[in-house]
Amino acid sequence: MVSGADSGGRAEATGAIATPCAPDLSVRLGNLVLPNPIMTASGTFGYGLEFAHLAALDRLGGIVTKGLSLVPLRGNPPPRIGEPRGGMLNSIGLQNIGVEKFLADVLPGLGKFPAQVMVNLFGYEFDDYARLAERVDSFAGIAAVELNVSCPNVKKGGIEFGHDPVQLERLVRSVRDVTGKPIAVKLSPNVTSPVAIAEAAKAGGADVISAINTVLGMSIDPWTRRPSLNTTRGGLSGPAIKPIAVRIVHDVAKKVGLPVIGIGGVETVDDVVEFLLAGASAVQVGTALFRDPRTAERLVDGLASRLVEMKIERVSELIGAVRPWENA
Amino acid sequence: MVSGADSGGRAEATGAIATPCAPDLSVRLGNLVLPNPIMTASGTFGYGLEFAHLAALDRLGGIVTKGLSLVPLRGNPPPRIGEPRGGMLNSIGLQNIGVEKFLADVLPGLGKFPAQVMVNLFGYEFDDYARLAERVDSFAGIAAVELNVSCPNVKKGGIEFGHDPVQLERLVRSVRDVTGKPIAVKLSPNVTSPVAIAEAAKAGGADVISAINTVLGMSIDPWTRRPSLNTTRGGLSGPAIKPIAVRIVHDVAKKVGLPVIGIGGVETVDDVVEFLLAGASAVQVGTALFRDPRTAERLVDGLASRLVEMKIERVSELIGAVRPWENA
Amino acid sequence: MQPIDTSGRVVEVVPHPLPYFSLVLEGPPAWRETQAGQFVMIETSAGLEPYLRRAFSVHDVSKTDRGARIELLAKIVGPGTREMAHKRAGDTMKVLGPLGKPYGAAEARPSALVAGGVGSAPLLLLGRRLLAEGKRFDFFYGGRSAIDLARSAAFAELARESGGEFIATTEDGSAGERGLVTAPLAERLRQSAYGKIFSCGPMGLLKRLAEMSAEHSVPGEAALETEMGCGYGACLGCAVELVDGKIALCCKDGPVFACETVKW
Amino acid sequence: MQPIDTSGRVVEVVPHPLPYFSLVLEGPPAWRETQAGQFVMIETSAGLEPYLRRAFSVHDVSKTDRGARIELLAKIVGPGTREMAHKRAGDTMKVLGPLGKPYGAAEARPSALVAGGVGSAPLLLLGRRLLAEGKRFDFFYGGRSAIDLARSAAFAELARESGGEFIATTEDGSAGERGLVTAPLAERLRQSAYGKIFSCGPMGLLKRLAEMSAEHSVPGEAALETEMGCGYGACLGCAVELVDGKIALCCKDGPVFACETVKW
């Protein structure tokens, strides 16, 4: 082999911070300003704080908490994860400590970081969302709420609010009525028209669209004949879903006119740039954090170096800057 | 390194035919009987014949032709393919020689193979499908028709018949009225409820469900800022979509009660077994053929060896034999 | 100590023979603190197959002048272990660890160490510890066939040094006594009473051992294996159901659990 | 001849220096038939990155007693070429080929061979052929910088042996004349008339050369590069738009096209 030929597909993500004249990485999500566009995705980095020994939390643009419910949840029985080629399947089932414990024990500790804290909220009943939003509204440490209306791992009632525009608009409005904080609505990719769902969220008063949540998938062990997940079906994440996420981000950003957070398979600086070009104003890193807890901070460094290399002063210049083919 | 540690993730696919007492690989799709469950997927192996020098066509269970239209089509301008991690994006745009040329020049040559020939049909107008089915109905060399109502690369009119149950049922019935051949309807994965679409196809008279077609996706070159495809969005295929396909095959096989052909990321014997366990009665191999034109015949050999290893006499015993977790 | 996210240099890959092999990695001094039962998360491939890291018990640790060496004892079962077996001296791999709760203290009475197949991995370090503490232990090593008893010699030597015995069993009788490892253990449980049973191996074996612990009221500690997405508490994928109805995380609350606490 | 789907043994990987390198593969006798302009599809990785094979012009061919050797001249631009650069002698790689239509016959008048960067790859074999046919040719080799003129010596020698000259250009002037390769070509087109212009390189260059061919009514043949999913005509991904409105497949109808037929 030729030594010096840099190995691995993810080299860009490891570029160290570059130059004297550091480019401007800050981005806006409506009224929300992030120091940089790199956030951690809900459910993939706990509540942030517990990993301070493994990751430089102070470098992140934003932290999205594990999905919080009114009461603590136990989640699904094992097995909870599988690993099809190029991605990950999960059916954690939204195990979480509950909103009260989060507000009491975790939130105060998050205060000392520049990262904007977004709480991810979900409920089984329609009213749960408004109650959760109301509960967290008074806490200054919380910059915004992200509504998870699209988790494939919640069976109760069976409704994914994120699949029905009419329901969703009402749901978002009920939250809008009780909080002044920016509302992000997290889209399910498992619908015929994500744009229609995003439009409904906008009509209900959403400020930001987070796209996407996991893709409904399934895998089976050919020898044991068991599904990899206790719940048989679960959520696909990781590199495998990136092209789906980029497509949805692109369509929503172009047609809906709300700032979009791109989520799905983000692992390298190329991925971040790709989502920004597609129209995302920020990205969330999920599954890649499992592989490497420092992925997010590496992306912050790598993105800065990349902008210098591209001779771009403000990262915001990349947002939506894809160049479609003339005859497209 | 330890020599002898077999390398590569796809070793199983290369196992050579094994034993004296060869297991029974034949499967039924309604009235259609295939010598084995391995077929080539539409649009990924042309019209079959032209690759006789690269693949042992006589080993295949079935051959599905490139999508045929009433008149020859030029397809989309380049670039037509991209390669996101773990998969492939395409926007070929259904370039094809047209049904007349196929019947005149290709079909006769396909006669000499045991593989069942399925013609994949698509149209822009509602009536095109019935006209195509009627045209091919009298040809004995054609075992069945597969209706492509789900190609993401056809913009004209913008409708994907495969997204609207009401339209689809009418469409399938119009084809049912003009042909006695088995009708397979190919599902789009880009819908909220593939099961509802499959139910509609069944109501219209479909005999088989082919699942899935490509997943709507997009990618952008971070340096040129160009979409990898001239059409910006296109169809994602390959290993990345397998968990989505397995989920849809499983749901449809369980709820709709028609034989299902599993399609999406099939490359190894494990993949074939996984689809069969999920409920598929046969599989189609697509993108993997681009990587290796002999993938399909390797799977036929490998599947035979696997059945011996599993001590199973008939491949049909695997169909739908997934074992859900008790408390699922 | 806190786990560290670093990279290790491959010193060698030793076949035992295949599909079993040892991977020896050179890394930072912090690795010296690794305790018996703890594990590391290894990035087996820079690419997508596999995408997630893989968990491996630390089989052995030794001090080097610049840092430490850890030895992993692995069995090729899929892409990750295959990638590992293909590593060459000088290659580097990302390593996160040491992770998880180690095996607890032994009782005054002798201990029984019970391994099923490659589950033997964490028990070498435990054996060394007991030996250093001057604690006696018997080592029970069960496998399907002779080849599944990797590193037998090392385990046997440790057990004897401690004053205990080494008992091997294989289902096909190709080595040691024919049958399951639980048989000779049951025998000795009837005669001499052990202070504790330390185990690692397939779930079926661990479950049976938990029952035997209860029957003979000998406390047991088992190192469990579950699917692991991250190894550091972020994915919640490594759930273990406990008798009290709670969910524990194998990577944080385990991998070593007191047998009576686990809902088998 | 029909392409064959086989596997080649890596003989060596030679840096030129990086990011340019040669990969030499040993394979079956059939490879001896490879003609200038033809290419092979290589499985660069057994895993998913990249998933599809990659297309490489055959840079050189030689006979061995048991079979043949092909040399590929490549530039590291992404995962596939990176994997190739990491191969070691003895590794095997799946190879499909030789594929595609070769360069056509030269005219009586001397030819101009024009390469842009690694586009030079197929022109070595063409040079050898012309030399064997006793045909004279000038070789124009353009790159951004000196390092982008891989294998210059070999090309220069061939050109001179044929009685022609070797002209190198770089945009930064670090080697040969400063500027674009089209400048010295234009000059000579004004003086001596060439029988044909054979080219390979970036689309921009090929387009300009096609224009020059037309202006000076010197026939031109260019080897094109498009994305390729399969290389053997199955995916229809390698579309090339022709002036007559038709779509051609780069892998079957090309990669060598008569310049006037392509819609640039």
Ligand SMILES: Cc1cc2nc3c(=O)[nH]c(=O)nc-3n(C[C@H](O)[C@H](O)[C@H](O)COP(=O)(O)OP(=O)(O)OC[C@H]3O[C@@H](n4cnc5c(N)ncnc54)[C@H](O)[C@@H]3O)c2cc1C
């Ligand atoms: C805390 C912990 C410590 C471990 N220590 C060791 C060790 O010291 N040595 C060692 O060889 N392995 C150990 N394992 C198991 C090891 O992590 C898995 O075998 C690993 O995931 C294999 O990866 P793979 O990609 O090669 O195979 P995978 O693709 O992950 O799995 C291939 C096949 O093996 C099966 N499999 C996967 N994981 C396990 C498992 N844990 N037990 C049984 N079958 C499994 C899968 O169901 C699949 O059928 C440990 C696991 C845990 C959680």
Ligand SMILES: Cc1cc2nc3c(=O)[nH]c(=O)nc-3n(C[C@H](O)[C@H](O)[C@H](O)COP(=O)(O)OP(=O)(O)OC[C@H]3O[C@@H](n4cnc5c(N)ncnc54)[C@H](O)[C@@H]3O)c2cc1C
């Ligand atoms: C018929 C034919 C013959 C070829 N011969 C050679 C050869 O002899 N030597 C050689 O080095 N390359 C050759 N190429 C180009 C080579 O196939 C690509 O560079 C290859 O796809 C790189 O794979 P990768 O995975 O390393 O990079 P990819 O991930 O495929 O691409 C990495 C980056 O390079 C860009 N890129 C990809 N393909 C090309 C291309 N064809 N031209 C310019 N930029 C590209 C992509 O847009 C991307 O930005 C040939 C291509 C064709 C079609």
Ligand SMILES: Cc1cc2nc3c(=O)[nH]c(=O)nc-3n(C[C@H](O)[C@H](O)[C@H](O)COP(=O)(O)O)c2cc1C
């Ligand atoms: C283990 C796991 C747990 C998750 N939990 C949540 C959650 O609680 N709430 C939520 O909105 N999304 C959750 N997600 C979805 C992620 O936030 C993200 O949308 C998805 O994983 C796609 O991004 P990725 O490919 O980078 O992982 C979870 C994903 C994973 C893998």
Ligand SMILES: Cc1cc2nc3c(=O)[nH]c(=O)nc-3n(C[C@H](O)[C@H](O)[C@H](O)COP(=O)(O)O)c2cc1C
């Ligand atoms: C290049 C390409 C062309 C295709 N053309 C067609 C087509 O003409 N008709 C059709 O029904 N499906 C077409 N498909 C979809 C495949 O038949 C198959 O459903 C899909 O690729 C998923 O399978 P795979 O992952 O094995 O490729 C095409 C797919 C590819 C990659």
Ligand code: FES
């Ligand atoms: S493995 Fe991720 S939480 Fe335990």
Ligand code: FES
């Ligand atoms: S590369 Fe597939 S048809 Fe040409």
